Amino acid sequence: MSRVVITGMGIYSCIGENLNEVKESLYQGKSGIVIDPERKEYGYRSSLTGMVAEPVLKKLLSRRERISMGQETKYAYVATLEALKNANIDEQFLSDNEVGILFGNDSTAQSVIRSNDKIREKKDTNLVGSGAVFQGLNCSVTMNLATIFKLKGINLTVSAACASGSHSVGLGFHLIKSGLQDCIICGGAQEINKLAMGSFDGLGVFSINQENPTEASRPFDKNRDGLVPSGGAASLILESYESAVKRGAKIFGEVVGYGFSSNGEHISTPNVDGPSRAMKKALDQAELLPEQIDYVNAHATSTPVGDQNEAKAIFNVFGNSNTYVSSTKSMTGHECWMAGASEIIYSMLMMENSFIAPNINLEETDEDSAKLNLVKNTINKNIDVFLSNSFGFGGTNSAIIVKKFE
């Protein structure tokens, strides 16, 4: 079985448009949450959101390439460019090797709605344009990036709601570990626009603390009132140890565990057992004890029930081991389909730079979060191993463990 290492990372998020900017924001505890005035007018209960600029790609890609890309794919392209550069992988390597792509994505709402609006207006599908179908399929990110980067390996989108990005890394880990692939671009992408999040807002699960946008996302805080949607893209280069050594790549970390589970219960309300099982499976696979994990990057989105049940699950697994815990969603908001991949990158940046990013806005714990060793302010500390949780609607759970490479 191959060892699986991380040799490249790229990020495009509301707390920074590249690795350096994001590292600084994480260290400073900087929030990326703003008000999108269009949302209230459109009918949203909450106008809070993370926001990123839509990348301008005219100088980088041809019209034919750009016309098939929706918003989430543009984010993913920019993040993947950085990841490939970070990994020192060039066109020649992509041409000479069977490199794959596995991205988490679970919507292309803006593209689908815009194209159908056009058809409804014109009453003629011929007038929707050639890019609509490639923007609208759920696998839009992987189909576009596989074409642009001329990839020859696995080419697949992973849809698992807010655990999509994490499962993409877990599945990539298994494909490389088993020897089926040597190098896979894994990641997650999430569109940010008013057409994408209306039905989510309709559930009443978004924070309405609109007077103080940067204080709205407050995972584990007693006065949390809901999540704040966000997005962008995160991209990681997963590679077999042999492949990394062969091309002299810098190794940033080693993926050692992927635990997954399904709650088998309610479609939206998370439970305690499913996440607990995912974390235990990841630890078993990594052959690590809970006390050997230095940091848990929690899924915690700032919803009352979700955070409560995750706090119970983390306490179930980690007990009194005093493991540091924080939710970077306090700064980024909930990056949904992207979150599982981006939060591995956030944790990798902490591991690489020896600090633990704070769970900002945590002023008062509740009965369950009080049992965790939550990080309120940035801690300068060496991290050797971390675990990153991601959970999604339908009760899908994923926990990934990454170690510093030795």
Next chain:
Amino acid sequence: MDKDIIISKINDFLIDEFEVDAEDIQLEANLKDTLELDSLDYVDLVVSVESNFNVKLDAEDFVNVITLQNFYDLIDSKMN
């Protein structure tokens, strides 16, 4: 619509939307090869023609369109 205006509007969207180099726009230029338009670009040509001239083209309309001159003539015949 005057044919000069038709030609000017077509050239504008070929340059702006299809990113065709202005110097490649010649009457005898082969639409498919010289202008590097593939089968998907023809779908977008239909959209551009509709939005610029309010004329709907079908696939059959392109059967005899080889050069840019043919394309100008096609739109002119539809408009006038």
